Amino acid sequence: QKEVEQDPGPLSVPEGAIVSLNCTYSNSAFQYFMWYRQYSRKGPELLMYTYSSGNKEDGRFTAQVDKSSKYISLFIRDSQPSDSATYLCAMAVGGSQGNLIFGKGTKLSVKP
Amino acid sequence: SAVISQKPSRDICQRGTSLTIQCQVDSQVTMMFWYRQQPGQSLTLIATANQGSEATYESGFVIDKFPISRPNLTFSTLTVSNMSPEDSSIYLCSVPGPGTSGKETQYFGPGTRLLVL
Numbered sequence: 001q002k003e004v005e006q007d008p009g010p011l012s013v014p015e016g017a018i019v020s021l022n023c024t025y026s027n028s029a030f031q032y033f034m035w036y037r038q039y040s041r042k043g044p045e046l047l048m049y050t051y052s053s054g055n056k057e058d059g060r061f062t063a064q065v066d067k068s069s070k071y072i073s074l075f076i077r078d079s080q081p082s083d084s085a086t087y088l089c090a091m092a093v094g095g096s097q098g099n100l101i102f103g104k105g106t107k108l109s110v111k112p
Numbered sequence: 113s114a115v116i117s118q119k120p121s122r123d124i125c126q127r128g129t130s131l132t133i134q135c136q137v138d139s140q141v142t143m144m145f146w147y148r149q150q151p152g153q154s155l156t157l158i159a160t161a162n163q164g165s166e167a168t169y170e171s172g173f174v175i176d177k178f179p180i181s182r183p184n185l186t187f188s189t190l191t192v193s194n195m196s197p198e199d200s201s202i203y204l205c206s207v208p209g210p211g212t213s214g215k216e217t218q219y220f221g222p223g224t225r226l227l228v229l
Contacts, residue, residue, distance in 0.1 A: 004154070008152075032217060034217055036220075041225070042222055042223070043116075043204055043221050043222040044155070044204075044220045045220070046113065046209055046217060046218075046220075049209070049217050088155070090155075092217070099157050099160075099170075100155075100157065100217075100218060101154075102154040102156075103154060104152065104153065104154050105154075
């Protein structure tokens, strides 16, 4: 079992839809949870960063962490064509052992 | 967030040759990280480069294949040595983002796309 599992998609939605992206993980020691957005031929861009459980909202984006279920989500409201990208989840234990462990990424396409 | 640049942005190389990738950051950072992103695979950490000390390599990566230099707090290089087609990948450098130890979150450069023929 891989440490972080992420459905690669592709996921195609119409403009304005609510998008739900998810990752599951196996290492209960993970405490830091991130979502990155990667446009084609670009480096990953840090979107959201959460420590431990709970929700975090930033504009149209909401990140949720459920440590009891080892499950994290990213919700995108009112999706736009400019949201079309690959979304990567990443996690870390923290401290000096805090190397990031990534999912493979979900490719999202928002159709106008 | 830090502004990170990489050179070259892409390259096509012959097997058996070596390529050195440069990473420049607009601020001083203690730690810099080098990743590989193979097609259809997760980003994988190659090594952590601290200024003034030897790089720390992850399991499966060795210094002879991926020598790293860290001459100052804003610059690092990664060399991919004796390349084979299996080294075709995107290579990314990153620096610490929000967090306490500097490793929990990271900002990434644009990447170097390498194709080995």
